[in-house]
Amino acid sequence: MHPAPSVIIFTTLSGLGFGLLFFLGLGLPNVSGWIALVFFVIAFALAIGGLLASTFHLGHPERAWKAFSQWKTSWLSREGWCAVTALLVMALYAFGVVFLDQRWRLIGWCGALASVLTVFTTSMIYTQLKTIPRWNMKLTPALFISFSLAGGALLAGQTAIAQPLLLIAALVQILYWHLGDKAFAKSKTNMGTATGLGADHTIRAFEPPHTGTNYLLREFVHVVGRKHAEKLRVISFVLAFALPIVLLVVPFHHAFALLAVLSHMGGVALSRWLFFAQAEHVVGLYYGKR
Amino acid sequence: MTQLPESTDRKMGLVIDLDTCVGCHACVISCKGWNTENYGAPLSDQDAYGGNPSGTFLNRVHSYEVQPAQGHAQLIHFPKSCLHCEDAPCVTVCPTGASYKRVEDGIVFVNESDCIGCGLCAWSCPYGAREMDMAEGVMKKCTLCVDRIYNENLPEVDRVPSCVRTCPAGARHFGDLGDPDSDVSKLVAERGGMDLMPEMGTKPVNKYLPPRPKDQIDDQIDILAPLLAPVAEDPKGFLAWLDKTLEKL
Secondary structure (H helix, E strand, C coil), X not given: CCCCHHHHHHHHHHHHHHHHHHHHXXXXXXXXXXXXXXXXXXXXXXXXXXXXXXXXXXXXXXXXXXXXXXXXXXXXHHHHHHHHHHHHHHHXXXXXXXXXXXXXXXXXHHHHHHHHHHHHHHHHHHHCCCCCCCXXXXXXXXXXXXXXXXXXXXXXXXXXXXXXXXXXXXXXXXXXXXXXXXXXXXXXXXXHHHHCCCCHHHEEEEECCCCCCCHHHHHHCCCHHHCCHHHHHHHHHHHHHHHHHHHHHCCCCHHHHHHXXXXXXXXXXXXXXXXXXXXXXXXXXXXXXX | CCCCCCCCCCCEEEEXXXXXXXXXXXXXXXXHHHHCCCXXXXXXXXXXXXCCCEECCCEEEEEEEECCCCCCCEEEEEEEECCCCCCCXXXXXXXXXXXXXXXXXXXXXXXXXXXXXXXXXXXXXXXXXXXXXXXXXXXXXXXXXXXXXXXXXXXXXXXXXXXXXXXXXXXXXXXXXXXXXXXXXXXXXXXXXXXXXXXXXXXXXXXXXXXXXXXCCCCCCCCCHHHCCCCCCCCCHHHHHHHHHHHHC
């Protein structure tokens, strides 16, 4: 799949933003007034910034409001509802914490739940697609949610919770790469089933339908970026998990905490780039490529 | 709404004969010609006369080489357009309701004034049947030439999709695949029509007729061959001399 910057920025930033909102909704850290305001501003900036970035790839962003209509079948529509609900509920909760020094527990918990549900619905947009076997796995929602919660704990300054959550997210990431690499073969879709012309190994794409490129090849058949995938996986893993965990273990310093957050964000963004660049769409089979 | 209908009154679709298709791409051109100037937004081209041309098409013809276990390799031309699936994933993923499947004839449409151009329907289609128009920013797809098939201003012979009307080889057929007595349904039954990527669970309406097995030419060309006088097996004259000389070298 084409790793469009808009979707990478969207899933990375809003994942972190809703992760932070989750912990703020649970009252972690237990702050109020100006300090709370700073935390909420960061969380809302990440969540809303990510959502806005996702509209950049739309052909008609001015019609985006219509996306709220099809929640019965469409995960993208459900994501819109969850995101707006989470943001509104958390805005109400934030108002109480920042200006009235009131912690409306129930509202906070509802906001936290809606924040996790938003990340879940985002992941389901990708998970539901049978056409992309690497995404069509139960582990995809686990990947998105574990990343979001680990990053949220890190941003919320919850060192004790962040360490195990980073470790869990790291394990999910390794398992996701391991299973993802086998997913296409496991899907049993090949040139044989795509064309119905017999066993896979007896068919060869002789001539493409067009001499130039087209939307399908640009959007679904992204081969170039996979060249350095293995090296990028290592870099992403070190940045997202290894370095932050080390920085959390050493004696606390504000510079270390900031470095841990920045390193984690960079690592997650790189992991998301790989999430798209390494995903292979079955339509590539018709072109004899993947 | 993007909820799929439980069933449709008819299942209009195409039957494509892979045995007959000659790979001329006439259906591609006639499709583009008709659909760029009728229903919905035009099918735009980008850099059409430049170094990197690209454009929106609703129908494309691939070509494959198949090497059967026995016999010669075959070249098979493979037209591909929307299969108007019964369980169309492109419809259910649509967040705005722009994508829908009609109850009366089963055609899958995009309401272009509701389409936000998110591209998720194209992601969900295993067949690459949907293409985003780069000029208009909306998703384009085959409508089975809805503005031809019910158009009483056209002579009856023209009330079929443009690709079907154009095909010089008669490799494309149009009809109701939900009616077991229709010509297309009989054709599918007779020739063993198949689904593309059945494992995707999309239940395509369009069917493909597999290429017929080719005749095998064995060693013996004709039953009378052994009775014919053999053609000069031993060279004579100059050729005999040349043969011997070359042997000696």
